[in-house]
Amino acid sequence: MGTSWDAVVVGSGPNGLAAAVTLAEAGRSVLVLEGNATVGGGTRTEELTLPGFHHDVCSAVHPLGGGSPAFSRWPLERHGLRWLHHEIPLAHVLDGGRAALLRHSLGETAEGLGADADAYRTLMGPLSGNWPKLADAFLGPVLRVPRHPVVLARFGLAGITPATIVADRYFSTEEAGALLAGNAAHSFLPLNRPLTTALALALMAPAHQSGWPIAEGGSASISAALVSYLRHLGGEVRCNSPVRTLGDLPDHGVAVFDTDAAALAAIAGGSLPRRVRRAFAGRRRGPGAFKVDWALDGPVPWTNPDARRASTVHVGGNAADVAAAEAMSVKGKNPERPFVLVAQPSNADPTRAPEGKAALWGYCHVPYGSTEDRTDAIEAQIERFAPGFRDLILARSVRPPAEIAAHNPNYPGGDITGGSMAGLGLIARPRLTLHPYATGNPRIWLCSASTPPGGGVHGMCGWNAARAVLAGPLA
Incomplete structure (x- = not known):
């Protein structure tokens, strides 16, 4: 003592x-x-x-x-x-069984975006190749003299621009726009705000270096x-x-x-x-999170087969759908179709669930301190892109913002x-x-x-x- x-x-x-x-x-x-x-x-x-x-x-x-x-x-x-690494770090699922895939290889990611292959390389190539230098700047105090000013300036020119503008300016396909929008939505901000692209790029670039483990x-x-x-x-x-x-x-x-x-x-x-x-x-305070965990009788039956091999699945439709959902949560409203972030760890880690079963993790953004139950809305979004999902649910754990805050006082109102x-x-x-x-x-x-x-x-x-x-x- x-x-x-x-x-x-x-x-x-x-x-x-x-x-x-x-x-x-x-x-x-x-x-x-x-x-x-x-x-x-x-x-x-x-x-x-x-x-x-x-x-x-x-x-x-x-x-x-x-x-x-x-x-x-x-x-x-x-x-x-x-x-542990999944074969695919991220899949952003779209209607019609389509998906935008963020792969470990920048080239394979670009090729998967079809007409936007060159645009993706132009945007992400310099950032991915210089990610170790960018990490030093992005993961430290912002207000300081940068160690790699030229690299940071290149990042900043695109990063400071709202994600909605960058998606329209760089990309012509729904897949590429959705890929950027989904990553930008991790910011808990409306996607028409400055710096939302910076947060998206800071997630996408390391996927081509150290992955999303x-x-x-x-x-x-x-x-x-x-x-x-x-x-x-x-x-x-x-x-x-x-x-x-x-x-x-x-x-x-x-x-x-x-x-x-x-x-x-x-x-x-x-x-x-x-x-x-x-x-x-x-x-x-930022918006809160509404989280659900599921015990499933098997893997999620995503319509897009590549999504079944992904670590993370972004569920919410195209870039416009994601932007609309995120804007509503910041304005204090819950969208009918939320943007949902899903992780399927048992696909790569068999210790997470009994043999033949699956553990699934997911959440959506909600207004700070929201008390509305979003379970049905979240599950409806997953069912939209994975018909038969609900039939696999053995049990679920639901954590609204108040419970998230009670479990961890660092997350008041569900602000994580x-x-x-x-x-x-x-x-x-x-x-x-x-x-x-x-x-x-x-x-x-x-x-x-x-x-x-x-x-x-x-x-x-x-x-x-x-x-x-x-x-x-x-x-």
């Missing part, structure tokens, strides 16, 4: 654990405090439906995980993490590997240790919070400068992105500053998805924050 720690990390999501590992690698003594009974934050895996069906509670597929500069530098394979055994394997490596370095993790005030922390040098910015404002109170506390507490990315939300995370991980109190730091680069399982918020701490108070 009398131990003094160089750093206490609050929260054991991938960012909190990445911060802890970075600090421990630098020789600092580190304690991680987790309020729940298990570690993981957005990387937990549970039997949500039936025994033997292992579902990812939040994140399931990791486009930015396999090539993460943080994860890639650590020996996580020796600590149990094994990345899943973790064998479920996303909890990522947390387990990080915890194992942290303990190897001498760090400690304590679960069932909620932090409600700074008084709940043991003696320490600095505290690094893997919490929502507003939650940190409530915990730290007057220990933060007033302007910072107000900025954190007033952080603009750490705050809206609208306006300056992508750049000013969690406030407009050159030091996004600092709080104005040198003993308190923030490393959650509320900081750059935002949501996703990549650990980069934690890694960036820890490096800032090591350059400052723990130098």
